[in-house]
Amino acid sequence: DQQVKQNSPSLSVQEGRISILNCDYTNSMFDYFLWYKKYPAEGPTFLISISSIKDKNEDGRFTVFLNKSAKHLSLHIVPSQPGDSAVYFCAATGSNSGYALNFGKGTSLLVTP
Amino acid sequence: DAGVIQSPRHEVTEMGQEVTLRCKPISGHDYLFWYRQTMMRGLELLIYFNNNVPIDDSGMPEDRFSAKMPNASFSTLKIQPSEPRDSAVYFCASSPGRGGSYEQYFGPGTRLTVT
Numbered sequence: 162d163q164q165v166k167q168n169s170p171s172l173s174v175q176e177g178r179i180s181i182l183n184c185d186y187t188n189s190m191f192d193y194f195l196w197y198k199k200y201p202a203e204g205p206t207f208l209i210s211i212s213s214i215k216d217k218n219e220d221g222r223f224t225v226f227l228n229k230s231a232k233h234l235s236l237h238i239v240p241s242q243p244g245d246s247a248v249y250f251c252a253a254t255g256s257n258s259g260y261a262l263n264f265g266k267g268t269s270l271l272v273t274p
Numbered sequence: 275d276a277g278v279i280q281s282p283r284h285e286v287t288e289m290g291q292e293v294t295l296r297c298k299p300i301s302g303h304d305y306l307f308w309y310r311q312t313m314m315r316g317l318e319l320l321i322y323f324n325n326n327v328p329i330d331d332s333g334m335p336e337d338r339f340s341a342k343m344p345n346a347s348f349s350t351l352k353i354q355p356s357e358p359r360d361s362a363v364y365f366c367a368s369s370p371g372r373g374g375s376y377e378q379y380f381g382p383g384t385r386l387t388v389t
Contacts, residue, residue, distance in 0.1 A: 163316075193376050204278070204365050204380030205317075250317065259322070259329055260305050260371045262378060266316035 164188045165253050167265035174272050180238040182268050184251030187232065191253040195262065196225060196236045199248045208249075209236070241272045278381035280366050286387045292354040295384045298347055299368030307378060308341055308351050309365040317365070323349065324371065356388045 166185045174180045184194075192213040197205035211218040211225045211234070218225050224237045238245055248269045252262040279298040287293055299306045307322040321331040326343045334341070338357070343349040353360055363385050367378040 195376065197380075202382070204367070204382050206380070207377045210377065254376050259324070260369050260376055260378075261307070261319055261322055261330060262376065263319075264309075264317040 163266070164191075165251055165263045165265040167249075167251055167268050169268050170266070171269040171271070174241045174270065176243055176272055176274050177240045180236075180241045180245065180270055180272065182236040182238075182249050182251075182270065184234050184236075184265055185232055186234075186253050186263075188253070188255065188263075189232070190255040190257055191263075192255050193253070194225070194227060194234050195252045195254075196223075197250040197252060197264075199250060199267070205250055238270075241270075243272050243274055246270055246272050278366055278368055278379055280364075280381035280384050282384060283382060284385050284387075286389065287356055288389055289357055290355045291388075292352065293356045293360075293386060293388075295351040295364050295366075295386070297349045297351070297366030297381060299349070299366070300379055301347065303368035303370050303379070305369040305371040305378075306343060306349050307367040307369070308349070309367065309380075311363045311365060311383070320351070353386075356386075358388045361386055361388050 195210040196208040198208045199205040209220050209223050227234045248267040250267045251265040281296045308320040311317050320333045321341045323343045341351045363383045365383045367380045369378045
């Protein structure tokens with residue numbers, strides 16, 4: 162049972178524009194959310210996170226928004242760069258999950274010049 | 275820090291053979307996780323350890339899979355006997371697990387092919 166869902170398998174964006182990646186979750190006990198980025202033949206790398214006590218967290222070009230009532234979060238990349246082309250995974254956990262993360266299936270982002 | 279180290283990076287084996295995947299977590303991290311990535315199921319958590327003790331192995335698909343963590347710097351994931359459907363990329367990750375930090379740091383993965 163997939164508790165974290167990324168419904169868009171792929172996304173293509175022009176360089177300089179905004180990339181918006183979406184993620185939905187079903188478990189209301191989740192209270193911490195993370196985004197990971199993965200290049201081919203490498204392991205996922207941590208990008209940005211947000212706690213449920215916030216609705217926005219920003220780090221440079223990357224901003225994550227959390228809508229708890231809708232059980233939805235999104236990652237905004239502005240401006241998008243070709244080097245951002247990768248697979249992005251959304252993950253979630255809760256205080257009753259220990260430190261285990263539940264991952265979505267990922268969205269493949271392609272940023273074209 | 276060298277990060278999480280996994281070996282081998284690639285493994286090709288025949289059905290029925292035993293396969294052992296190895297992981298060295300980041301020094302000082304209390305948690306170690308084993309994941310499997312496939313196209314169909316994405317990233318699945320197989321098992322995780324806290325201070326070398328297995329906490330949750332509910333993701334281990336079958337009795338053919340076993341994992342150990344004999345000390346804080348080494349873990350193995352063993353498949354015996356291996357089957358073609360075990361072909362996947364296996365990731366190991368570690369986490370400090372302190373101060374409310376949930377970030378996990380992944381190794382480069384082992385690509386397993388069972389023929």
